[in-house]
Amino acid sequence: MNLTLHAMQRSANCYKVRLALAHLGIPFVLKDVDILRGDTRTPEFLAMNPRGRVPVLQLGNGTILIESNAILMYLGEDTRFVPEDKVERARMMAWLFFEQNSHHPSIGEARFWLSLIPGGRELKRDLVDDWMEQGEGALARMEAQLVASPFIAGENFTLADIALYANTHLAHEADLNLALFPAVRDWVGRVAALPGHVDMNWRPELVVA
Ligand SMILES: N[C@@H](CCC(=O)N[C@@H](CS)C(=O)NCC(=O)O)C(=O)O
Structure with a gap:
């Protein structure tokens, strides 16, 4: 899938995504974002997420996904973690x-x-x-x-x-x-x-x- 996760280690919203990726055994690249240092306010970051929030998941083709639970759905659809019923x-x-x-x-x-x-x-x-x-x-x-x-x-x-x-x-x-x-x-x-x-x-x- 060639995924890059922009995340802060102590953020629970970011941990959700790492936890889902680990459970699913999906490899990914982690890019640390320090919100206290202002990393979410740079033009580069705001171009990915105008809300200036982590987590951000970048797909191999450059597509950007935001909102932790939407990212969970993207990763979890058609797996055992989303009920079929x-x-x-x-x-x-x-x-x-x-x-x-x-x-x-x-x-x-x-x-x-x-x-x-x-x-x-x-x-x-x-x-x-x-x-x-x-x-x-x-x-x-x-x-x-x-x-x-x-x-x-x-x-x-x-x-x-x-x-x-x-x-x-x-x-x-x-x-x-x-x-x-x-x-x-x-x-x-x-x-x-x-x-x-x-x-x-x-x-x-x-x-x-
Ligand atoms: N609803 C969003 C909330 C994301 C969020 O609030 N992220 C926090 C870290 S937990 C953040 O990036 N804060 C930076 C800021 O507000 O400047 C999600 O679930 O992804």
Whole structure:
């Protein structure tokens, strides 16, 4: 496929894509992007993604794909990570939308500002209470589902598990406590134990400057 992934190592949205590529055994070249250094604001980067965000996936023919969950769909379509059944696929999609609409805006934002940005806690102190309330709400919705099924969209591991695992397993970096959500905590362990799983520090062999 000749893929280049423009990504930041500690970004959960970028980790989702590395995790999917690793599970699928698809080789790719990694290009590090440092958002704190302004790498997403250069003319070259903005030409790829006018929103100035990672991850960006570049295909061999130069085609650019943006939005982590859209990239997951591109990679995962016609694989075991996307259900063939239309209803099951719609349920998986619902969790992918939940991840972007409800989970990332609280847990992802909190993790970003509280753990990754120096001085972020002080800068965003007015938002922290809302993040905690909404983050706990998002984890409670996952808990309700994961009491009923081993994976978030049902019996099988899908792209929705990959998308939600990325920030959820680091909920402590967002000041959230997974001990209060035992089914979510068990699911985190289940996902991490799957064959083909890689942790957030994992990098492919080919890295370009
Ligand atoms: N909805 C987008 C969000 C991407 C996003 O927010 N990326 C962050 C890193 S996790 C970023 O590039 N931030 C740089 C910036 O906002 O300047 C996706 O899922 O790909």
